[in-house]
C-alpha cells in the first residue's frame with residue numbers, strides 16, 4: 001500500500017498524472033510514463049480533463065450567483081489556475097474555501113492554494129475522502145466554514161478513485177449531513193457510457209500503473225445525488241453542464257465524465 005504522507009517519485013499518482021494532462025510541470029517520469037500509456041488508449045484524455053476543469057469553474061460561478069460563498073473542495077489536485085478559490089473570490093471576495101486532498105505533493109503546494117483575499121479565507125486539509133469525519137473534525141474546517149450557512153461540497157473527478165466497498169454514497173451523505181439546508185453537492189465522475197472500449201482500456205492502464213480507478217454509469221452517478229434536488233440539466237456529460245456555447249454531438253466521447261449539481265433542501 002502506498003504511503004500517502006510521503007511524495008514517492010517511483011510510483012505514479014493520480015494528482016500528478018492529472019497535472020501532466022493539464023499541461024502542468026509538477027509530475028515525475030513515472031507519471032509521464034503512465035500518462036503516455038493512458039494517452040495511447042484514450043487519445044482525447046487531455047481534452048476530457050480540460051472539460052472537467054471548466055465544469056468546476058462553471059459550477060462555482062453558478063453557485064456563487066445563487067448566493068453560495070462557502071466551498072468545501074475535496075480531491076483538489078495540484079494548483080492549476082484558475083483554482084476554485086480564485087473563481088469564487090473573484091465573484092465574492094469574502095468567499096471561504098476549504099481544500100482537501102490526500103496527495104503529499106498537493107500538500108507541498110498548498111501555499112499556492114491558500115492565497116486568499118483579505119476579506120475571504122482559504123484553508124487546506126491533508127486528509128482522505130474515505131474518512132469524512134477527519135475532514136469535518138479538522139480544526140481549520142471549523143475555523144473557516146460556518147455550518148449555519150450553506151456550503152457547496154465539490155467532489156470533482158475524485159469519486160472514481162473510491163471503490164464500491166469504500167462506500168462513496170455513504171461518504172457523500174456523511175459530508176452533506178453536516179451541511180446546512182440550501183447547501184449544494186457538485187460531482188463529476190469518469191464513465192464508460194460514452195465510449196466503453198476506450199474507457200475500459202484507459203482504466204485498466206490506470207490500474208496497471210498502481211492507481212485504482214473505476215467507471216460508474218449514469219444511473220450509478222445519479223444515485224450519488226439521491227435525496228438532493230438536481231439542478232438543470234441534471235446529470236449530463238461534463239461538457240454539457242450549462243456550457244458557455246453550443247457543443248457538437250461528436251464531442252461527447254471526448255468528455256468521458258458525468259457531472260451534476262444538486263441542492264440539499
Ligand SMILES: C[S@@+](CC[C@H](N)C(=O)[O-])C[C@H]1O[C@@H](n2cnc3c(N)ncnc32)[C@H](O)[C@@H]1O
Nearest residue numbers: 015018075076077101102103128129156157161
Ligand atoms: C483527477 S484529480 C482532480 C482534481 C480537481 N478536482 C479537478 O477536477 O481539476 C483527483 C484528485 O483527487 C485526489 N484524491 C484521490 N483519491 C483521494 C482520496 N482518497 N482522498 C482525497 N483526495 C484524493 C488526488 O490526489 C487528486 O489530486
